Amino acid sequence: MKLIECVPNFSEGRRPEVVKAIRDAIASVKGVSILDSSSDESHNRSVITFVAPIDTVVDAAFAGMREAAERIDLRGHQGEHPRIGATDVVPFVPLEDSTMDDCVYLARQLGQRVGAELGIPVFLYERAASRPTRVNLADVRRGQFEGLRDELGTNPEREPDFGPNRIHESAGATAIGARPFLVAYNVYLGTASNLALAKSIAKQVRESSGGFKAVKGLGLEVDGQAQVSMNLVDTDQTALHTVFDFISEKARAEGVEVTWSEIIGLVPEKVLFEASKNYLRLAQFTPDQVLERQVARAMASARSQEPVVAASPAESSSTPTDFLKAIASSDPVPGGGSVSAYAGALGASLARMVAGLTIGRKKYAAVEAEMTLLAAEAESLTSQLATLVERDADAYALVSAAYKLPKDSESATAARNAAITKALLGAAEVPLETARLCAKVAHLANAVAAKGNSNAVTDAGVAALLAEAGCKGAAYNIRVNVAALSDRSLGQDLEREALDLVAQTSRATAEACATVERGITT
16 A cells, blocks of 8 residues: 655644644544644644555645635734745655655645635645745745735746635645655754854755755744754755754854754654664664564564564664675675765765864864864765665666566657666766765865874775775766767766766875875874
8 A cells, every 4th residue: 555644734833723623634534644743832833744545645635724724814823933824835755655756746636626626826846846946945935925925926936836826815825745754853052042043053054055965944933942943854865963963063162052952743763763873873783673673573473473583683784794795696786886875975984983083172173163064064975875875776777677678669669768768867867976975075084184183094094085986986887877878978968077076086085195194104
């Protein structure tokens, strides 16, 4: 069964009876399971998380939106959180066997229905966006309800994807989209007197201002406290503990301590496991070491009367040993592309270690702020490159599948050729992203080699060498896929960028190695 998660946000957090009516409307649809309902009075906002089969999830979301439109009037709404509608935003998230494409389709289906039946203008965002300027929710929500009310019907750029080109008098407008799992996370910095600091840090955190990948942030005053409010839209790119460490370091530099933090709604256990591993410095930890997991497995086994076999760390596909075994097998994946990404991730991790060994040392107080930033960047690069290990294997699978398509007719052959071209270009774009990130790792390794703890300078050198190997390996994969194209000109730009990245990486690595040589010979 294909399952979809839906996380609608409603502009009501002060009237429990209204929130309950909306929640009950959603729950009344067949197959719906309400997972969580959170309300915030200061934000005047509620988030309801539910799961439903793919064929009923739109009905459930629509039921909640219809109830919200009847009970919430934006004309009198006040709250800290930006909003454009009674139902402010409705994201679909793929679960189980569902895909992002499924969620994009559902977003469009719901948007069309809301526009037609409720008369509410709908804007598609994130993966469902109809134009690049609407991928970012903050851009869709610019000006909030009041600003959008003035622009609809007069500014062609604000014309909705569905529904009337005018604001709904009381229910406003709605953003509907498809996205990966999002973690809503808030960090508090003491009293409201620190609001300016919270806003400054939020600006440094969010991607749109040059901060962390896949992070959105605002500085807000909530219940008399300064809050950095964030949405982490892809924790594989930026981990929860990465932003916490950054905020904590920035606040401490100004004489302010983090008082507490909170997660709104649900969070994948992987996010918390990664935070635990980071702060406790756990080596070779696997989720199967969690007691409750083994208890749940034992209970499930008891119900099915099957013997319980506890998984060991060696049986986990996430261990280095298993990865090496997978590479050594006769299976073509994981291959050189995945290994290149893994090499880059190792380099980023080493650079992070060197930065960490520098932070907090009196001898390096002058570069502590810079090392803190470099450490956070290295953490992000590690996560992104780790994701590319799997993505490279997936890209190869698409190429393999394209070559297996039938060619028993002229039309079938044409379709096969088009699929092969698309797959080969995709298989070249993945290692290109690896090369880009490896180039960043090399520059970062060069920086920590030059300014970081001199006792770890050789580690910085190894980090640079790994980055260079990863970049060159990724470039090989780009070139071999482009060479396989029937029209090689389609991939010329990819090849050109790859070679430029290799040159950049080699220069940075040479500088880092020169620093290492000076460090070990003096």
